[in-house]
Amino acid sequence: MNNNLIFIDANVYLRFYDSSGHKFKLLLKTLIxxxxxxxxxxxxxxxxxxxxxxxxxxxxxxxxxxxxxxKTTLPEHLDNEEDENxxxxxxxxxxxxxxxxxxxxxxxxIVSSTLQSIMTSDDNVxxxxxxxxxxxxxxxxxxxxxxxxxxxxxxxxxxxxxxxGDQLTWEQFLTKYSAQxxxxxxxxxxxLTEYSGNYYLNPYLYNELKIKSGNTSPKIHLFESLVxxxxxxxxx
Numbered sequence: 437m438n439n440n441l442i443f444i445d446a447n448v449y450l451r452f453y454d455s456s457g458h459k460f461k462l463l464l465k466t467l468i469x470x471x472x473x474x475x476x477x478x479x480x481x482x483x484x485x486x487x488x489x490x491x492x493x494x495x496x497x498x499x500x501x502x503x504x505x506x507k508t509t510l511p512e513h514l515d516n517e518e519d520e521n522x523x524x525x526x527x528x529x530x531x532x533x534x535x536x537x538x539x540x541x542x543x544x545x546i547v548s549s550t551l552q553s554i555m556t557s558d559d560n561v562x563x564x565x566x567x568x569x570x571x572x573x574x575x576x577x578x579x580x581x582x583x584x585x586x587x588x589x590x591x592x593x594x595x596x597x598x599x600x601g602d603q604l605t606w607e608q609f610l611t612k613y614s615a616q617x618x619x620x621x622x623x624x625x626x627x628l629t630e631y632s633g634n635y636y637l638n639p640y641l642y643n644e645l646k647i648k649s650g651n652t653s654p655k656i657h658l659f660e661s662l663v664x665x666x667x668x669x670x671x672x
Contacts, residue, residue, distance in 0.1 A: 444475075444662070447622065448621050453488045454495035470669070476568060476571065481569040496547045576611075584600060593605075637658060
């Protein structure tokens with residue numbers, strides 16, 4: 437283990453439940469290997485647990501809309517009696533549609549089974565993440581008070597209308613942070629701003645890290661993509 441920290445937002449973990457990219461299977465293995473350097477809180481774990489089923493279901497529903505072939509019938513009465521090309525095409529098309537309907541029924545069964553596994557956390561992603569989440573840190577009374585004050589003052593991260601969550605995770609991170617090199621992975625604009633492929637940490641948050649670093653520039657790397665972040669982390 438080294439002194440570096442990897443900060444992964446809950447929404448990044450939830451991507452494992454709505455992405456079909458093959459790279460995500462490899463990422464799970466990599467995250468487990470880097471487990472000791474991943475900063476994770478009980479709040480992050482709870483957010484993933486609360487939302488993973490609905491995220492997966494929305495993904496499956498979106499995919500289901502693209503399934504199937506539109507029923508199209510050519511006008512067989514235009515066929516020449518000696519060849520019946522239009523009729524043969526219609527018959528072939530109907531066979532394909534019948535096979536497609538079988539696949540749709542199979543898809544429905546697979547989705548139901550997968551959602552059941554996610555509900556009980558028996559799916560492969562939940563099992564892998566449980567290894568990472570097993571070291572999640574609980575908030576102290578002091579951090580809870582600081583998080584509530586941060587929310588009341590409107591300081592980032594977190595939105596006024598949202599439950600106390602990001603504020604608490606950030607207060608816990610400030611407790612853990614002591615001038616380490618940090619890789620932040622998040623798409624939350626409460627944390628960062630993007631321009632022309634470059635990312636910039638919220639100035640308020642940056643200043644807090646700077647103070648914790650003894651008024652020197654903190655060593656931070658900002659990413660939206662977990663793949664890009666992990667590759668950069670390994671290279672460095």
